[in-house]
Amino acid sequence: FFFGKGADYYAHNHIFWAKMFLFVVVALLSIVPTLHFPRAARLAAGGVVGIDALTFRRIRTILLSEAGLLGLIPLMATLMARGIGYGG
DSSP states (O other), X not given: OOSTTOHHHHHTBHHHHHHHHHHHHHHHHTHHHHHXXXXXXXXXXXXXXXXXXXXXXXXXXXXXXXXXHHHHHHHHHHHHHTTTTBOO
């Protein structure tokens, strides 16, 4: 906050808040796979991990959603660098 554009620029930039929102959404989405993979590995105990189709689709959808949203974060940074979204 003491370098670059200052705290006022970020506090009034809609793109900055969209970027922070995306970051939080990606972090929250990552909780499900993060908890699932170690649990599945423990249950396998050296064998093959069995996963039902519904759980597979759910984890796959979450991971693909994370990847897509994660790709938007650098876009938001680029828009911020160009001064887009500043409302002050």
